[in-house]
Amino acid sequence: MKKRNKFKHFLYLILALAMLVYALPLISFKEGWSWASAFGVAWSLFAFLVIGAHLHYLLGVDEEKQKTLERIRAAKLREWQLKWPEDTQRRQENM
Incomplete structure (x- = not known):
């Protein structure tokens, strides 16, 4: 049971990393701060929070x-x- 649970966290970590790698190059700051860039930054921060939570669990802290x-x-x-x-x-x- 425990291995399956860790596998689930590993899968979600990989998915969050993939979404972040895909989205980060698309956030543009050339025109200054806009609602789109602010949303992109907030979304990225939440993605990093999710990644950190899964790493915390997987590393067994x-x-x-x-x-x-x-x-x-x-x-x-x-x-x-x-x-x-x-x-x-x-x-x-x-x-």
Whole structure:
């Protein structure tokens, strides 16, 4: 499942790069700033944002964070499980 998910991100990255390579030469600044050139710049910035997001996922920047969070969750679960028998014992003593 994980390989398919990464393949999807890789495919979208390639598509975004292809669109950007096609569109960048068509943006013209010869006549100064116009609505068309402003739209082209905004579109290019969004395309770079999409490319950056897919690269971020593909390079696995979040995997290290996920592993750290998983270790913290496991430690908290162990603490809770150790504390739980004490709580049940207290409840039984209070009855």
